[in-house]
Amino acid sequence: MALDESAAIGAVVRALEEGMGAEDLLLDVIASVQRRVGREWAADRITVAQEHAATAINDRAVTALTLHPSAQTAPTRGRVAVACVEGEWHALPARLLAEVLRLRGWRVDYLGAQVSAPHLVAHLHRTGPDLVALSGSLATRLPAAHAAITACQAVGTPVLVGGAAFGPGSRYARLLGADGWAPDARAAADALARGPLPRVRPGHHAIDDLPHLRDQEYTLVARSRPQLVGSVFGQLADACPAMRTYSEVQREHTAEDLSHIVEFLAAALYTGDEDLFCGFLEWTAGVLDARGVPSASLRPALELLGRELQDFPRATAILRAGAARLTRTPLSPAGTAE
The missing domain is CATH 1.10.490.20 (Phycocyanins)
Structure with missing residues (x-):
């Protein structure tokens, strides 16, 4: 809340250098602080400007952490495209997932906030990833998420979804026909480590999910x-x-x-x-x-x-x-x- 970016990043880097795991710092420190920021805003204990500033500091702390030499990992697994649903500007959860997957040995294309289905599919045609990880925080983006899921599956790419928009549990992930769901970045990485996602069923059409x-x-x-x-x-x-x-x-x-x-x-x-x-x-x-x-x-x-x-x-x-x-x-x- 003091908006001391240097001190915040310094705390993260020191913890890394003193032996705390990079993944733990991403999910148990930075993500935890971000959830607290959201609760403080909802309770009217901080302003919108403070919330935005804190989020920006957290994002730069992620960058500082992942660029540190001790957090570098060579790709040993497949390729994943990580993107936010069209209209979704809350990009930090997707960013955290992207960095956790990198730490776990995946080659990651992080596409950021607000990616439309046509742009996502164009990326799939160009790069051919093994799967798409799609993030959404607001339930109002579920129609756009459905369009993206269906478009990715139409070109043969399975989709793992996560974020508050798809909960509680996997309710809306199942409803929209996603190939997989995870409640958080650690669970997503664990699920992908166990094996590939199942491919989309032939002849699937979005309207059939929601008559x-x-x-x-x-x-x-x-x-x-x-x-x-x-x-x-x-x-x-x-x-x-x-x-x-x-x-x-x-x-x-x-x-x-x-x-x-x-x-x-x-x-x-x-x-x-x-x-x-x-x-x-x-x-x-x-x-x-x-x-x-x-x-x-x-x-x-x-x-x-x-x-x-x-x-x-x-x-x-x-x-x-x-x-x-x-x-x-x-x-x-x-x-x-x-």
Whole structure:
């Protein structure tokens, strides 16, 4: 928190030189500190700027560690492409995996944050890796992850996935047809050490994994997100009179929160899992409470969104489940309070 990059990197390098393993430093020190940074931000004990600065220092500590002569390892295994799902900017987990795999003797192509499926497939054609390791932190990126998984498998490359987006457990990894899943970098490296991933089944098609997508609710909600956010935002001042006194910054944050709500609703529609949306609402309620914003302020937004989507049975059912999880008082089928 002192933003003392030199001291932070010095602590890591000294520990390495005193005999602590490079992999342990990556996962039990740097990754552990990063998780703590995330918890501190969620609890409103540090600012966004502090969180970004701490993340940057952690990233440079990874570089300093992996460039140290005692952490150099010659490749003895196959080739792995490590990438973040398109739209995913939380790159440190993927970076940590890439460095752990290098330490374990893999030749690693680390492609970084936000890699689209076409760019990933182009890399596979050019380099021919044995597998792809795909990282995602936000469940809103699951549709993009599904596209990437399917595209890689179509050219014969198996996909190992990991990150919070694919949990809890391997729930969404299995749903999206990934060839393997790991809860963390150490488990991923251990799994690959035991043997190659199974190849994709012949004749596999993404839509076969998710037959509920045929109702088009996901597509329509995802495409209409700007209009839904604008409509609900315009009505919120009447539903929440306190909004009339909001500053411009508060109004911007409210619009961002609405956009996230619709994004997670779309992700829940894509996966067919209302728990994805409900879990996001509970997390958001905790973040708002930590900042002195009553989590009850979410309820009017859910009610208004339900009215906008009253012709979408799966969407309104998910909204009712979310409201019930927050308040234990469900919304009616049209999205209004019973």
